[in-house]
Amino acid sequence: MRGARNVGAKMVVHADGVEGSQGEPSLDEKTAAEARRLLAGGESQTLTIEDSDVFFDLCLPEPRLIIVGAVHIAVALCEMAVIAGFSVTIVDPRPALNVAERFPRASQRLVGWPEDELPALEFDENTYVAVLTHDEKFDDPTVLHALRTPARYIGAIGSKKTQALRRERLRDAGVSVDAIERLRGPIGLDIGAQSPEEIAVAILSEMIAAKHLRAGRPLRDRLEPHIHD
Numbered sequence: 001m002r003g004a005r006n007v008g009a010k011m012v013v014h015a016d017g018v019e020g021s022q023g024e025p026s027l028d029e030k031t032a033a034e035a036r037r038l039l040a041g042g043e044s045q046t047l048t049i050e051d052s053d054v055f056f057d058l059c060l061p062e063p064r065l066i067i068v069g070a071v072h073i074a075v076a077l078c079e080m081a082v083i084a085g086f087s088v089t090i091v092d093p094r095p096a097l098n099v100a101e102r103f104p105r106a107s108q109r110l111v112g113w114p115e116d117e118l119p120a121l122e123f124d125e126n127t128y129v130a131v132l133t134h135d136e137k138f139d140d141p142t143v144l145h146a147l148r149t150p151a152r153y154i155g156a157i158g159s160k161k162t163q164a165l166r167r168e169r170l171r172d173a174g175v176s177v178d179a180i181e182r183l184r185g186p187i188g189l190d191i192g193a194q195s196p197e198e199i200a201v202a203i204l205s206e207m208i209a210a211k212h213l214r215a216g217r218p219l220r221d222r223l224e225p226h227i228h229d
Contacts, residue, residue, distance in 0.1 A: 011035075027052065062087045063126050063152075063211060068114050068142045069133030070097035073157070076200035077130060078103050084204060086128070091117050092138075115141040123149030128207050130187065131156040140169060147179045153210040155187035155203060189216050 011028065012019040013035040021028050030049050035056055046055045065081045067074045070092035078088045082105040089108040092098040098111045110117040118141075123129075129146045131139050131154075139156055143166065146154045156166065163185040170180050188202030189209070209216035 022052075022054075024050075026050065061126055063128060064089065065128045065130065065207070066091060066118075066121065066123075068092070068129070068131045068138055069135075070094060070102065071132050072196040073132050073199050073203075074130075075102050076197045077132075077203055078106055080200050080204050081207075082106075084208065086207075089121065091142075092133075113141070114138055114145070118142065118145045123151045125150050125152050127151040128153040128210070129155065130203055130207075132187075134158060134162075136169075139166065143170065143183060144173060144175070147175055147182060153184065153207050154182055155184040155206065157187050158185060160186065184210075 009022040010020050011022060011031060013032050018028065018032050022031060027050050031054055034047055034049065034054075044055075044057050046053055048054075063086050065077075065086040066089045067077060068091045070090055074090065078090065081088050087107045088103075088105070089110065090098055090103050090106050091110045091112070091114055093111060093113050095111050098109050100106075100109065103109060123146065127149070129142065129151050131142050133139055134157060139158075143154065143156055147170070156163070158166065163183075166185065167180050167183070170183075171177075184206060187206070188199060189205045191198070191202050191205070193199040193202040206216060
């Protein structure tokens with residue numbers, strides 16, 4: 001904090017409440033509100049509140065990526081996502097594909113159908129879902145389940161035509177328009193990706209943009225003075 005006002009005072013803001021105080025109720029209230037806002041973007045930074053400099057040091061759990069479909073793109077995406085700091089779970093009922101040899105860095109491999117495996121997993125604001133199978137038997141149950149959760153990112157592979165048909169099925173299943181709009185499909189950023197590895201880069205890039213509440217535009221077009229916060 002700037003100046004002589006409660007220098008070094010600390011507060012801990014978590015889901016169940018607030019611990020500690022900066023000595024002034026109004027400052028505590030505004031600090032807690034800003035902490036919760038910053039948590040959504042996952043960025044530590046210093047803000048000025050009531051003429052005091054307050055440093056927000058965010059402690060977030062490891063983001064978790066749930067990949068449905070043990071396909072070639074999933075192999076590349078799993079490897080890249082782990083390097084980027086994600087804990088990866090693979091869901092696929094095919095034992096010949098969902099094996100440690102193909103996904104050596106996955107934290108968890110669930111050999112089963114999505115509708116059977118997903119309910120046992122915790123989906124929160126730190127959860128990312130990538131549906132990669134091109135098969136309605138896998139895709140639809142996964143998307144339906146994920147859209148009922150607060151998962152930060154839900155993406156599904158497929159062409160514009162495939163996405164339109166998927167959205168129609170979701171509407172027929174009673175999913176609201178607002179919920180359907182959360183689905184990112186076609187999945188990934190538009191970087192001209194062709195190979196499984198390039199497509200994995202496009203998907204991971206979109207996930208990271210969602211993690212930090214960014215649009216995924218070129219850094220050249222960024223107006224803020226800092227390139228990377």
